[in-house]
Amino acid sequence: MHVKNIERSVAIMKDVQCILELKSIVKDFPGVRALDGVSISIRPGSVHVICGENGAGKSVMMKIIDGMYCPDEGKLYFKGKEICGHTINESRKMGIAMIPQELNPIWEMTVAENIFLGREPKSGLFVNFKKMNADANTLLQQLNIPYKATQKMKELSIAGQQLIEIAKAISMSAELIIMDEPTSAIADHEVEILFQQIRMLKAKNVAVIFITHRLEEIFQIADEITVIRDGKWISHGPVTGYTVDKLVSHMVGRDINDHFPKDCTVPIGETVLEVKQLTQDSKHGGRFKNISFNLKKGEILGFAGLIGAGRSELMRAIFGLDPLTSGEIFLNGKRLKIRHPNDAVKEGIALVSEDRKTYGLVLKRNVHENISLVNLKKFVKRFFIDDKNIDKEAQDMKELLQIKVSDFKVNMGTLSGGNQQKVVLAKWIIGNVKIIILDEPTRGIDVGAKAEIHRLMCKFAREGMSIIMISSELPEVLGMSDRVIVMNNGQITGTLARPDFSQEKIMKLATSEV
Amino acid sequence: MRKLLSEKKLGEIYSKFGIFIILIAIIIISSFASPYFLTTGNLTNILKQIAVVAILALSATYIIILGHINVSYGAVIALIGSFSCQVMVATGNLLVSLLAALAMGAFIGAINGFIITTFEIPAFIMTLATTAIARGAVLLMTGGIPVTGMGESFLLIGQGMIFTNLKIPIPISVLILIGLTIISWIILSKTCFGRYVYAVGGNEKAAIASGIKTKTVIRKAFILDGVLTAIAGVLFVSRMNSGQPGAGVGYEFYAITAVVVGGTSLAGGVGTIMGTIVGALIVGIINNIQILLHVHTYWQQIVQGLIILFAVIIDILSKKASGKR
Ligand SMILES: Nc1ncnc2c1ncn2[C@@H]1O[C@H](COP(=O)(O)OP(=O)(O)OP(=O)(O)O)[C@@H](O)[C@H]1O
Ligand SMILES: [Mg+2]
Numbered sequence: 061m062h063v064k065n066i067e068r069s070v071a072i073m074k075d076v077q078c079i080l081e082l083k084s085i086v087k088d089f090p091g092v093r094a095l096d097g098v099s100i101s102i103r104p105g106s107v108h109v110i111c112g113e114n115g116a117g118k119s120v121m122m123k124i125i126d127g128m129y130c131p132d133e134g135k136l137y138f139k140g141k142e143i144c145g146h147t148i149n150e151s152r153k154m155g156i157a158m159i160p161q162e163l164n165p166i167w168e169m170t171v172a173e174n175i176f177l178g179r180e181p182k183s184g185l186f187v188n189f190k191k192m193n194a195d196a197n198t199l200l201q202q203l204n205i206p207y208k209a210t211q212k213m214k215e216l217s218i219a220g221q222q223l224i225e226i227a228k229a230i231s232m233s234a235e236l237i238i239m240d241e242p243t244s245a246i247a248d249h250e251v252e253i254l255f256q257q258i259r260m261l262k263a264k265n266v267a268v269i270f271i272t273h274r275l276e277e278i279f280q281i282a283d284e285i286t287v288i289r290d291g292k293w294i295s296h297g298p299v300t301g302y303t304v305d306k307l308v309s310h311m312v313g314r315d316i317n318d319h320f321p322k323d324c325t326v327p328i329g330e331t332v333l334e335v336k337q338l339t340q341d342s343k344h345g346g347r348f349k350n351i352s353f354n355l356k357k358g359e360i361l362g363f364a365g366l367i368g369a370g371r372s373e374l375m376r377a378i379f380g381l382d383p384l385t386s387g388e389i390f391l392n393g394k395r396l397k398i399r400h401p402n403d404a405v406k407e408g409i410a411l412v413s414e415d416r417k418t419y420g421l422v423l424k425r426n427v428h429e430n431i432s433l434v435n436l437k438k439f440v441k442r443f444f445i446d447d448k449n450i451d452k453e454a455q456d457m458k459e460l461l462q463i464k465v466s467d468f469k470v471n472m473g474t475l476s477g478g479n480q481q482k483v484v485l486a487k488w489i490i491g492n493v494k495i496i497i498l499d500e501p502t503r504g505i506d507v508g509a510k511a512e513i514h515r516l517m518c519k520f521a522r523e524g525m526s527i528i529m530i531s532s533e534l535p536e537v538l539g540m541s542d543r544v545i546v547m548n549n550g551q552i553t554g555t556l557a558r559p560d561f562s563q564e565k566i567m568k569l570a571t572s573e574v
Numbered sequence: 575m576r577k578l579l580s581e582k583k584l585g586e587i588y589s590k591f592g593i594f595i596i597l598i599a600i601i602i603i604s605s606f607a608s609p610y611f612l613t614t615g616n617l618t619n620i621l622k623q624i625a626v627v628a629i630l631a632l633s634a635t636y637i638i639i640l641g642h643i644n645v646s647y648g649a650v651i652a653l654i655g656s657f658s659c660q661v662m663v664a665t666g667n668l669l670v671s672l673l674a675a676l677a678m679g680a681f682i683g684a685i686n687g688f689i690i691t692t693f694e695i696p697a698f699i700m701t702l703a704t705t706a707i708a709r710g711a712v713l714l715m716t717g718g719i720p721v722t723g724m725g726e727s728f729l730l731i732g733q734g735m736i737f738t739n740l741k742i743p744i745p746i747s748v749l750i751l752i753g754l755t756i757i758s759w760i761i762l763s764k765t766c767f768g769r770y771v772y773a774v775g776g777n778e779k780a781a782i783a784s785g786i787k788t789k790t791v792i793r794k795a796f797i798l799d800g801v802l803t804a805i806a807g808v809l810f811v812s813r814m815n816s817g818q819p820g821a822g823v824g825y826e827f828y829a830i831t832a833v834v835v836g837g838t839s840l841a842g843g844v845g846t847i848m849g850t851i852v853g854a855l856i857v858g859i860i861n862n863i864q865i866l867l868h869v870h871t872y873w874q875q876i877v878q879g880l881i882i883l884f885a886v887i888i889d890i891l892s893k894k895a896s897g898k899r
Contacts, residue, residue, distance in 0.1 A: 381783055405785030419783040422776035424843040433773055434784045436766045444764040487784070 114478025641842025683800020
């Protein structure tokens with residue numbers, strides 16, 4: 061079974077309607093069975109959404125289709141032919157494209173080089189950069205992506221990287237496109253553009269496998285749904301056969317009724333954090349200017365805006381990760397000088413970055429070490445680290461956030477995307493935080509845990525913590541915030557109090573100039 | 575695919591059972607190859623021979639886990655060793671000469687760490703410069719003439735024995751090695767500094783964003799590196815009973831080989847002290863058995879080169895194995 065012989069394999073002409081079939085796939089990792097006899101059929105011209113909680117096995121299944129992992133048991137048929145032990149390169153040749161959940165751009169290369177990596181247009185022996193850049197620009201325009209072909213990849217935010225990855229997959233003219241959480245960091249506006257593209261692909265009879273934790277997206281785009289839970293196949297059917305409640309109960313195995321439960325009874329206290337005239341000049345990045353706002357005790361302050369509005373960069377600068385040119389930061393009336401995240405952490409400020417892979421986790425190290433990294437000093441007992449105590453608190457976090465992990469000694473990189481995100485949250489809230497800045501806190505997190513995180517945010521607010529939240533999900537911002545500050549082009553364009561909340565007002569402010 | 579699978583297996587076995595299997599295999603093969611190999615005399619000899627390189631390897635483990643490298647060990651042990659000899663000759667006091675060596679080591683380490691972090695110079699380049707400077711400095715200091723006449727007490731460190739009334743007396747140098755191994759293991763696995771070393775080497779940006787002062791961690795690690803190098807340097811000259819300004823050539827290579835054989839990744843973030851010690855033992859035993867079998871020294875050098883090559887290839891394969899399963 062492990063011997064690759066696509067050519068020699070008997071062409072079993074099964075259900076010709078299907079472009080791809082998975083039969084009873086089993087995949088084991090040390091300590092976990094990631095997939096346990098899952099079967100699905102993918103039809104051309106149809107959007108097949110795979111639903112499941114964090115760690116259900118969705119990404120592993122996609123990686124098996126893409127040729128990154130080999131299944132331990134079961135068979136794969138592509139266009140009726142059994143494929144086994146195929147490599148990622150062979151998938152591309154067969155006509156399979158994939159947007160992976162964990163983005164892996166080459167930072168030092170340009171946007172165009174990333175899009176056409178491995179299939180650069182050539183003239184003779186050399187890469188035809190002119191054509192490559194022109195093609196890339198056409199593609200970017202077609203998809204309404206606000207970047208240029210010659211920009212360096214490292215200048216892009218997570219959302220930007222995700223958009224480029226989408227463009228890349230679409231430009232491959234594949235017959236099957238796998239999209240593993242392509243929308244986790246992008247906002248409604250970009251999602252809509254992606255959906256238009258997907259509909260066009262459908263019209264061209266391309267098959268799409270789509271994964272998302274945002275339920276409303278599922279009902280907008282899906283034709284068929286397959287639900288998996290703990291690696292097991294649970295249900296399958298046309299989207300019309302599902303309701304939100306049914307879908308959620310299939311995914312979680314119980315009912316959940318939550319939709320952004322901001323507890324409005326929490327009293328809002330006096331000002332805790334105040335920033336005045338924060339500016340970053342162009343020498344240091346130039347991502348924002350003249351930013352003044354305050355944050356009160358027990359408040360959840362939302363930040364809304366389009367991609368590139370400068371929200372993340374502003375927060376990174378407040379936290380000491382990015383340079384600040386001028387402006388003042390006051391904590392409880394005391395002027396703070398934050399030059400390094402260490403200064404911020406000492407003052408009880410936390411930043412949960414949107415980019416968990418680069419700024420959140422040390423993927424090479426285990427869960428135990430990652431979860432204790434910020435507050436390591438707290439766990440020191442008589443000069444040495446008290447590992448038992450770390451494990452105890454990690455266990456509490458595991459239960460609180462429903463982190464799916466078999467053992468705290470496993471490498472962080474082996475956890476599913478959503479579970480990694482939960483560890484990032486855990487490593488901050490394990491300590492004593494007064495102000496927590498959450499940048500896309502529920503990025504890639506499943507419905508059940510999302511509700512739990514929202515509940516936690518309310519609990520923290522009630523206990524007197526102050527929260528800043530950036531989210532590309534407008535309903536989340538509107539549902540959770542006491543106030544929303546809208547930014548555009550590096551400047552604040554307006555502030556809305558809860559009674560004035562509406563999607564239209566925010567969208568208008570997000571595109572208006574100061 | 576079949577070929578890939580066997581590569582995969584090799585990598586998996588290696589990463590699971592580690593180098594202990596290799597160590598045991600080499601011991602078994604060697605004991606068959608030479609009847610003299612397993613005698614206590616020879617085994618103590620091996621430990622005595624590896625002491626200097628193993629201490630350097632302990633030191634290199636921190637630096638390599640951090641994702642940096644130090645290629646100046648050979649020159650620096652010659653410099654610090656000769657310096658401690660001169661201090662010994664001048665003062666006649668063992669303690670003073672030891673402290674002088676440690677201070678010099680800490681100073682060199684501090685300079686390395688400071689320049690590397692402040693100007694963001696690759697450690698490779700910095701320590702390459704250190705090598706040249708140290709070689710020049712030791713020639714200036716000694717006039718190119720070996721330092722001698724340190725007296726009996728100085729020899730104790732490198733050549734002395736303890737528990738001489740027991741059946742198997744233990745060389746003091748081996749005792750020092752064991753002590754430093756335990757200390758290094760504790761520092762790396764049980765203290766905040768050690769955890770930070772892993773975090774900085776694994777993902778420096780995430781470490782900064784977690785509030786870790788990564789530059790301080792790197793500077794401290796280089797100071798520690800300097801101090802350990804100084805101890806190795808004193809052992810080195812004490813064994814030879816003279817401060818040779820031109821000695822120590824290639825020691826950085828042996829140390830780095832031991833670390834890499836021990837499973838520490840040159841990419842940073844991964845590695846253990848235990849692995850390094852086993853790596854140093856493997857390298858030491860291979861050298862020893864070649865000497866016992868009268869292998870020509872030219873060949874010995876070639877073998878040394880092959881070992882590090884082999885270790886790096888295995889490291890890459892085991893990474894591949896964990897990537898594609
Ligand atoms: N390389 C690996 N080594 C060990 N375990 C792994 C590896 N990859 C995945 N797993 C485990 O397999 C299970 C399924 O992971 P998978 O990434 O498919 O989840 P997912 O459904 O995509 O979740 P999410 O919604 O969080 O992305 C998890 O328990 C995960 O820890
Ligand atoms: Mg996933």
